[in-house]
Amino acid sequence: MAEDHIRYDILAQEALRGVMRKVLAEVARTGLPGNHHFFITFLTGAPGVRISSRLRERYPEQMTIVLQFQYWDLKVSETGFEVGLSFSDIPEKLEIPFSAVRGFYDPSVNFELEFDVKPELLPRPAAEEEEAATKAPEPAKAASPKKSESRKKEAGKAAETEQAETTTKSADVVSLDAFRKK
Numbered sequence: 001m002a003e004d005h006i007r008y009d010i011l012a013q014e015a016l017r018g019v020m021r022k023v024l025a026e027v028a029r030t031g032l033p034g035n036h037h038f039f040i041t042f043l044t045g046a047p048g049v050r051i052s053s054r055l056r057e058r059y060p061e062q063m064t065i066v067l068q069f070q071y072w073d074l075k076v077s078e079t080g081f082e083v084g085l086s087f088s089d090i091p092e093k094l095e096i097p098f099s100a101v102r103g104f105y106d107p108s109v110n111f112e113l114e115f116d117v118k119p120e121l122l123p124r125p126a127a128e129e130e131e132a133a134t135k136a137p138e139p140a141k142a143a144s145p146k147k148s149e150s151r152k153k154e155a156g157k158a159a160e161t162e163q164a165e166t167t168t169k170s171a172d173v174v175s176l177d178a179f180r181k182k
Contacts, residue, residue, distance in 0.1 A: 016113050020104045025076040027067070035108040037068035043117050048080065050094055064101060065094065068092030 023038075041064040042049065044056055055063065065085060067074070072084040073093070080097035105112040 013115060017098045017101070017115065020101065020113060021076060021078070021081075022096060023104075024074065024081050026074050028074040028081075032068070036106055037066065037108060039103070039104040039105040039107070040065050040067065040096070040101060041105075042096050042100045043102060046097065046117060048097035049096070049100050050082075050093075050095035054090075055087065055092060055094075064103075 027036075041062055043062050044059050045053060045061065051059075051063070065083070067083065070086055074083045075081060079099075080095065082093060082095040084091060084093050086092070100117060101115055102111065102117055103114050
């Protein structure tokens, strides 16, 4: 297989993150239309993520938030977003770079984006640092809209603790791999 000097995988990731950015920017400007709402999963240890130590202790690796009824001060920039949410009746401000987002899901239309977060952006224990220095980096995978049972379970847990649960239907699986030359 020929070497990909253009890096289509990275371009696809950036384009799909742009979809999420545009949607959130429009919602920040006009509010959520119809029954749309979002489950957003992000890595809590990724660079640029700003959450309280209480939330970081409770969600040391990743966290799913729900933007539906009770959120405020949604602000979107080129690199990320910030939003106010309440956790156990305690208001919190979260700042999340788009590079830390692993998943974006709108159950009202069964639309989902999954992203690969670059492992080199995450903090590692010192032993892993030495091991990683000897390995060649793996190419990033392109994000693809698809159904994921574990993500739906995680999203359901977030909905139970933060808002009323929303019933979802199954999605059609679409993979960008189908369009790649082999």
